[in-house]
Amino acid sequence: MIESVEExxxxxxxxxxxxxxELTAEWADVADATTRESLVGDExxxxxxxxxxxxxxxxxxxxxxxxxxxxxxxxQAWTQTPGEPKECxxxxxxxxxxxxxxxxxxxxxxxxxxxxxxxxxxxxxxx
Ligand SMILES: [Zn+2]
Numbered sequence: 001m002i003e004s005v006e007e008x009x010x011x012x013x014x015x016x017x018x019x020x021x022e023l024t025a026e027w028a029d030v031a032d033a034t035t036r037e038s039l040v041g042d043e044x045x046x047x048x049x050x051x052x053x054x055x056x057x058x059x060x061x062x063x064x065x066x067x068x069x070x071x072x073x074x075x076q077a078w079t080q081t082p083g084e085p086k087e088c089x090x091x092x093x094x095x096x097x098x099x100x101x102x103x104x105x106x107x108x109x110x111x112x113x114x115x116x117x118x119x120x121x122x123x124x125x126x127x
Pocket of ligand 1: 073074089093
């Protein structure tokens with residue numbers, strides 16, 4: 001249970017300035033907090049989810065990958081609560097057995113983003 005913003009496993013660093021390792025490490029912490037912990041109160045909840053989105057958006061910007069489209073509304077925005085089916089955040093299509101390939105494609109995309117392409121040593125300048 002997390003009852004104050006100070007207890008959240010997050011930093012206030014600018015995601016754009018963080019290294020790939022720092023991003024994936026903080027992602028793991030904040031994802032864990034938002035999925036496994038009970039966040040008490042709106043401020044804690046909103047801060048955790050806001051930071052989670054900031055980190056995610058920065059990771060998305062660093063990978064060359066696109067989420068698959070929703071077969072119903074063509075949106076590319078998926079969500080999933082642990083233990084629940086995946087859903088489109090636009091039209092709330094719930095994915096089931098008939099969407100096996102799509103579910104796999106979304107999982108692959110999420111893994112790609114969360115591991116920044118599966119290759120943390122992306123090269124580039126180390127300065
Ligand atoms: Zn949709």
